[in-house]
Structures are given as C-alpha cells and as structure tokens.
Amino acid sequence: MENDINKPLDNENSADSNQADYHAGFVALIGQPNVGKSTLMNRILGVDLAIITAKPQTTRNRILGVRSFPDKGQIAFVDTPGIHKAKKQLNKRMVATALSAITEVDLICHVIDADAYIKQTARLGKDELPASDAFIFRKLAEVKQPVFLILNKVDKLDAKEELLPMMQDLSERFDFAEIIPISAHKGDNIRRLVDIILSHLPADGPLFPEDMLTDQAERFIAAEFIREQILEQTHEEVPYSVAVEIERFVENRAKNMLEVSAIIHVERSTQKGIVIGKGGARLQSIGIKSRKRMQAFFGKKIYLETFVRVESEWSEDPEALGRFGYE
Numbered sequence: 001m002e003n004d005i006n007k008p009l010d011n012e013n014s015a016d017s018n019q020a021d022y023h024a025g026f027v028a029l030i031g032q033p034n035v036g037k038s039t040l041m042n043r044i045l046g047v048d049l050a051i052i053t054a055k056p057q058t059t060r061n062r063i064l065g066v067r068s069f070p071d072k073g074q075i076a077f078v079d080t081p082g083i084h085k086a087k088k089q090l091n092k093r094m095v096a097t098a099l100s101a102i103t104e105v106d107l108i109c110h111v112i113d114a115d116a117y118i119k120q121t122a123r124l125g126k127d128e129l130p131a132s133d134a135f136i137f138r139k140l141a142e143v144k145q146p147v148f149l150i151l152n153k154v155d156k157l158d159a160k161e162e163l164l165p166m167m168q169d170l171s172e173r174f175d176f177a178e179i180i181p182i183s184a185h186k187g188d189n190i191r192r193l194v195d196i197i198l199s200h201l202p203a204d205g206p207l208f209p210e211d212m213l214t215d216q217a218e219r220f221i222a223a224e225f226i227r228e229q230i231l232e233q234t235h236e237e238v239p240y241s242v243a244v245e246i247e248r249f250v251e252n253r254a255k256n257m258l259e260v261s262a263i264i265h266v267e268r269s270t271q272k273g274i275v276i277g278k279g280g281a282r283l284q285s286i287g288i289k290s291r292k293r294m295q296a297f298f299g300k301k302i303y304l305e306t307f308v309r310v311e312s313e314w315s316e317d318p319e320a321l322g323r324f325g326y327e
C-alpha cells in the first residue's frame with residue numbers, strides 16, 4: 001500500500017494538461033463519532049487543521065479543508081461531526097450539521113471504523129446492523145450523489161482476512177460507488193483513495209485559490225486548539241461541557257506575535273475546578289500545549305491568556321450555542 005500523499009500524482013507536473021483532466025468538487029466525510037474522519041482529512045491535507053482526539057464527538061462544526069493537486073484537481077473536504085443519538089441541543093445541532101453536509105457536496109465518503117464494526121457485528125449477529133450505522137444507511141438511501149465506503153483503521157484488524165467478508169456484507173446493504181480500506185493514521189492506501197476521489201469529481205476548474213487551506217476563521221481554529229487540549233486532559237462529562245470562546249485575537253505586527261484571550265466555558269463550578277486543576281496546574285498545561293499548537297499552525301509567537309467561566313446549561317441554550325459558533 002502507498003503511504004506518501006506528497007509524492008507527485010501522475011501527470012502532476014505535465015505542461016500539456018488540459019481542463020478535461022482537471023477534476024474538482026466537494027467531498028463530505030461523514031460517519032459515526034471517532035471513526036477517523038478528521039484524521040483522514042488532515043492526512044490528505046498534510047496539515048493538522050481539524051482537531052483529533054481519542055474521545056468521540058471531538059468535531060462539533062463543519063470544517064472545510066482544501067487540497068489542491070496542481071494541474072490535476074482539487075478536493076474540498078467537508079469534515080463533519082459524528083452522527084450519533086443526540087439528546088442535548090448541542091448534539092442535535094452537531095448531527096444536523098453533519099446531515100446537511102450530505103446534501104451540499106459532489107461525493108460522500110461514509111467512514112467506518114473497520115475494527116469496531118467487526119467487533120460490533122460479531123456481538124450482534126451477522127444480519128443485524130448496529131443502530132447508528134442503520135440510521136446512516138437510511139439517510140444515504142435518500143441521496144443522489146455517489147457514496148464511497150471508507151473502511152478505516154485497518155491497521156487495527158487482528159487479521160486482514162476479516163476485511164473481505166465485511167466488504168461483501170456492506171456492499172449488499174448499499175450500492176456504494178467504491179469501497180476502499182485505508183488507515184488514515186498510518187497513511188495506508190491514501191494516495192489511491194485520492195486518485196479515486198478525483199476521478200469521481202466533476203471535470204471542472206478549481207473551486208478555490210490553489211493556496212487556500214480552509215475558510216475557517218483564525219479565531220475558530222485557535223479556540224479548537226484549546227478545546228483539543230481540554231479534551232485530552234479532562235475526562236467523563238467535562239469534555240462535553242466545555243466551549244471555548246475567543247474574546248480577543250490581535251496581531252501585534254511589531255513583535256510578529258498573536259495576542260489571544262480565550263474564555264473556557266463550563267457548565268458547573270465543579271467542572272471549573274477540574275479544568276483549573278490543583279494550583280492552576282491543569283489550566284497551565286492546557287495553555288502551554290495549545291499555545292505550541294497555535295504557534296506551529298499560525299507560524300507566529302503566541303501570547304495566550306485563558307479564563308474559566310461557569311455558564312450553566314450552555315449546551316441547551318440557543319443563545320449561548322449561537323455565540324459559541326454552534327449554529
């Protein structure tokens with residue numbers, strides 16, 4: 001399997017390429033939480049744009065990530081929140097965001113965690129589909145665009161022989177345009193996936209400038225890097241009760257520095273205590289690590305201040321959800 005996405009694709013530098021060889025379009029990455037959608041997008045972009053953690057429901061917004069292959073094509077990925085059974089308003093908005101992306105794109109990649117899928121179906125019995133997969137399959141039945149099935153995390157499979165029966169079983173449940181096993185984490189089969197995606201996109205000129213990565217505001221990206229560290233460093237309900245709001249994001253040109261002030265909203269005072277930690281140790285660690293991440297991404301020194309505030313029940317409050325960017 002190929003793993004170097006940065007190797008030139010066929011004809012990448014050919015001078016005589018014409019418009020008909022150029023394919024461009026929007027590709028939605030959808031699936032259950034934690035299957036590796038954001039990892040896959042970042043892998044193809046070659047940039048750590050979307051945050052990734054081992055916890056489900058990491059992504060809460062639609063995140064555009066553009067990768068251009070000169071003279072060959074352009075893929076505009078739409079990374080989405082994992083589709084799950086939603087109870088809170090926040091979660092309902094996340095699922096609605098994911099489902100609305102399905103209607104707006106040229107191609108849909110339904111990403112499955114192959115290892116988890118095999119273990120779940122072994123428990124349920126051969127003919128039963130896990131409930132959340134069944135829901136997604138029903139939604140896909142309504143769409144007109146081609147749908148790829150991406151079997152991710154193949155590096156975790158105990159035996160590669162498990163793949164074939166799984167591919168067979170899933171191909172009988174839905175008419176997928178392609179079924180492609182990959183490891184987003186290791187990079188296996190990613191170049192092939194890119195080639196196949198490009199070949200299914202409309203023969204069209206670029207949608208965005210070739211040097212564009214995303215339309216996400218810098219403030220949003222900064223807030224996400226902080227949230228990533230909170231997800232990494234807290235447990236149980238805390239990650240799901242946190243929203244990060246950037247209060248100030250100012251470029252200090254004289255110092256080539258970004259000055260960032262962030263408010264970390266939690267829902268209860270006990271959670272505030274957890275985020276701050278003993279003697280402020282956890283908040284300090286969250287600050288140090290997210291500042292490093294911002295520094296690498298923005299290519300500038302970062303001055304970061306963080307404040308923790310209790311905003312009770314924000315995840316159920318339409319006004320607060322709007323303010324925190326969860327439309």
Ligand SMILES: Nc1nc2c(ncn2[C@@H]2O[C@H](COP(=O)(O)OP(=O)(O)OP(=O)(O)O)[C@@H](O)[C@H]2O)c(=O)[nH]1
Nearest residue numbers: 033034035036037038039054057058059082184185
């Ligand atoms: N072993 C292995 N782990 C992977 C692979 N792809 C992703 N992961 C891990 O799976 C976890 C979830 O990855 P994400 O990319 O955040 O998954 P997601 O689908 O975007 O999750 P949500 O945003 O919560 O919906 C992380 O710990 C990743 O490192 C893979 O190919 N192999």
Ligand SMILES: [Mg+2]
Nearest residue numbers: 037038058059
């Ligand atoms: Mg994600």
